[in-house]
Amino acid sequence: MKKVYHESGVFHVSGEAVYIDDLSINNQLLICKIVHSTYAHATIKSFDLSKAKKIEGVHEILSYKDLPAKNITGPIVQDELILAEDEVSFIGQGIFIIAAESIEIAYEAERLIKIEYEPLEPIVTIEQAMEKGSKLNPTQTMECGDVEKAKKESQHIIEGEIKNGAQEQWYLETQISVAVPGEGDDMKVYSSTQHPSETQTLVAEALGIKKMDVEVETRRMGGAFGGKESQANIIAIYAALLSKKTKQPVKLRLSREEDQIMTGKRHPFISKFKIGFNNEGIINFYEVDMHTNAGASYDLTMPIVARALTHAENSYYIPNAKISATPWKTNIASNTAFRGFGGPQGMLVIESAIDKIAYYLKKDASEIRYKNFYGIDDRNITPYGEIVENNRLYSIWDKLIKSSEYKKRKVEIDKFNKENEFFKKGIAITPVKFGISFNTSFLNQAGALVNIYTDGTVLVNHGGTEMGQGLHTKIRQIAALELGIDIVNIKVNATTTAKIPNTSATAASSGTDMNGMAVKNAIDKLKKRIAQVIVDEFNKDKEQTLSKIENIIFNNDYIFDKINTERKISFAKALSIVYKSRISLSATGYYKTPNIYYNKDKQKGRPFHYYAFGMSVSEILLDTLTGYVKMLRTDILHDAGKSINTNIDIGQIEGGFVQGVGWCTIEECKWDAKGNLLNNSPGTYKIPGITDIPDDFRVNLLEDAPNPNTIRQSKAVGEPPFMLAFSVFFAIKDAIASIGNHQIEPNLNIPATNEHILLAIEELKKK
């Protein structure tokens, strides 16, 4: 198949792509502004909206007292107030919503609103939450083998601690929604959401109307990365509430600073571990206690914790494990989904533990990693009981170690480090094994609706959303391949709840896997119907060698009988016959991921349909005086199964890796004691720029690696590459360690900013 570009590429580059902020709504459009809490924890003693309401151009200001239905929402657990009542619990929590004729008027109104707070002591950090016993939820624990027995049998036991910071999604398009009222209770909501069905549900609940009254449409998002999985909902709710009240269309778009202050981030973790191993470095047991800052409400914290638990062992076989995670409730904006979804946090700890083993045994960490990989036929059961099938760790390792010349470069780096006092190089290889499927089994379902028109063109609807990842492109390709027609005759429609109901979020990397299968299912139905009509057509006036439906092939814009290939009709012409035969050219499709189950009480089961694998080797150059890190070279070999679109998959790998590098290095969120996010704008929060990528960046897909039992034998590719960035983090650590001749393990956490690198060097030099 020839190269297929992103279906929106030509619209992106010409500025023609329509995002929600670009929609032409009528001139009655009002602008919504949220008045949010400036205290992390306080009681609201009084407030006065009277002056603000008098401003010309202000149409409505709502407080919790003015809501038409319940004042509670949330994606899984409903524990978030739509608008704060007499107590605020984080900075950025909505208290009032203003609808005005312009954003300037709304700002003016906001300035005239008086709120009298009585400040209370906030809980900001995990440590403070622990001290106060502020658990969001009881500790979740997963166990396998017998850790206590293993402790007695291990030749060596070491312990350690590792922290990771929060990470702001920093999608280029901030959260946005436009609500347009219709007749009766009808509400059309345009939302930049990864989860239109949930947005629909929560808007309906907040407005006290039915789901059938609410249509949520998402054509495309300007990036999401998990940040719009649950936290787009409140934005849509606010716009819809004001729209219902004013009976006018209302737009709510967060400013960048509002978005950074009000919405959640990747969960920060503090994890303590104990690990037992033998002289060879083979792990006997692993005990880890993860603690995470959930923020002010549940949001998606529990499934994120579930993924941290199920990824705590990464690619390594651990016979005896006790893996625990505790979410702590604090007074910061509720942390939420971000590419990897707890996986990176869980995997960071075992990678750090392995690194520590290497320092302890004075071996290269790559050796310890390799020795502990899951086996092919044995040593292949995860702590939650799933067997690691189709293990590709070894084939990736063998190829990447060679192609990256890891061993040779390691020697050269040692030489460089001996010859240079202030510039140090470091190198590391790290693996990724990532489980594909939502941890919550019932979410693994998807729907599609395929309409074929009589001119031979096809409009595909499915429940997945396009956030840049190329889902619609792949769906288009899948439809074209399955129908055997040219891609130009296929369009993927904007995602809307009116076409596909009850969908799951486009998340967990599962978009193409599930929606692709659902689309195929619909197309299979249509092909069957079409084939039946065409067989009848072929067999007209024939008595012998009749065409059979199972021999009908759809290919190259034609439909033909593979036995009697002269029996051939163009796709477009066939459709007109099918239509005149009064056969429906519209079909729904459905898919549920097979053979997955999980028992949350026992923390056992088979949560994942399959695993995606990848590995990365990174070499960095560190200026030990300034803490600057230069990424010299990164080699990645990643398993995308039989790729549907190699350029899109490579794009996901490169983009995910660079995002991961941002998290590991320069992206830092700090809160002050009062719960203010200090890095609340791009002036102080730095995502990678064009000079923050490896000078030499070699990304390849694992070849000849079809994945059984998935759409066109492909693999999900959205999240797994994020964690390939660990190779950069451990390369930095390696470079720092060379200052002390690799005798002392540097104390380095994520993010390794130049400040933290310098502090780690200071500490190391003092030892």
Added chain:
Amino acid sequence: MASNNSIVSFILDGKIVNIDFNNNNKYTPITTVLEYLRSLPKHKGVKEGCAEGDCGACTVAIAQINNYNQLTYKAFNSCMIFLPQLHGKQLITVENLGTSNVLHPVQKAMVTNDASQCGFCTSGVVMSLFALYKNINNPNKKEIDDALAGNLCRCTGYRPIIDAATQACAYDGIDKFTKNEAEIISLLKSINKFSTIAIENDTQKYYIPFTLYEALKLKEKHEDAIILNGGTDVALRVTKKHEFIAEIIDISEINELKQIKVNDNSIEIGAGISLEEIKITFENNFPQLSSLLSVFGSKQIRNKGTLGGNIGSASPIGDTIPILMAYDASVILVSTKNERKIPLRDFITAYHKTEMEKNELIKSVDIPKIDKDTIIKSYKISKRKTLDISTVSAGFRLNLDENLIIKDIKLFYGGMAATTKRAEKTESFLIGKKWERKTVEQAMPIIFEDFNPLSDARSSDEGRKIMARNLLLKFYLDTN
């Protein structure tokens, strides 16, 4: 003043657009070009990613007539330009380059290299690439990085964008704009560039004088007016803090402030020269200033920001100040009555405060030529290498005698105090001693006594101190 002097004129879509702010309820003089474009039905390709010049999603190109009577095309952040600042220029947006059916070479390369994913940063990237396309044929990696450092992309990891840049910029800048250049030049020349533009409505005043004298007269009359010289800082007050600015005197169009005067012992750099131009022009004379500017903001910001603006705002982390102090630069201030020269060291008196009188403007910055015995170095440490404000910056000046004895040393640090501050204790320890590693290592801990920096979003106080201390050693190493 004549009534038509409230009209701002510029070219968009090949035609002159006239906006009379005195008879207009749609736009104010502090409406940004981004807001203006997005209010039009056919220019929604330009995106707001941050509204503070830090992401580049709103990048547009602006063409102006240069000294050779040709058009030069530069990239700007449209979120940081007020509408009147377009006066006399051609505004070019992504829609002007091509359509989805007929793509410009840079657009086409972006598609075929898979350089867009979510697409929200893309039109900005395309416009930065367009400016690169028009200015540099077959750019190298450094030039590509430089052109795109101001455009953040969260999806792609940049590799395909770099490939697109490499592939697209290979046609000597020739494109559809080349054909129309003569026509655009003549249209631009028809726009008033002589009599002061005075926008005076009930609530706001915005002046664009074209001569220094006019500007000074205005400043005398409106002594509380905000001076806008480039405007990357002033724009933030509107877009980020939502301040209402009542009076602005925009001195960006004054030719007298864009002059470079080479004196016998010094070079006088006009306060209105863009930082990008300074970076290019002074690579030889003041290499350390030039090298600092290469990591100052982004190209979009340097195209707009001026030296006068950077100094005038007197920020404690103003990137250029430590190095200018190390160069022993002076500020030349003018009023209608007087012209005076103050050493930069004395000019900034406190956090965001200067010696400037209300009737004065910064005319230029005077930098003495460097004798061969003086060593000058600049350093900047920031979280991200480009498009970041410094955590710690430094400008160092050293004079040694023939026996390597330190005759004089001045260590200016930014980010370590409320204003740029010298490490005076460290300096006095070093003077008279030999410039060798042992001495420097003895001096390093003294830095800790010189400063008591803040902990903030960028770094802890401890981190800052280590950075400041290490830079001294780095300076030593760089002199050997």
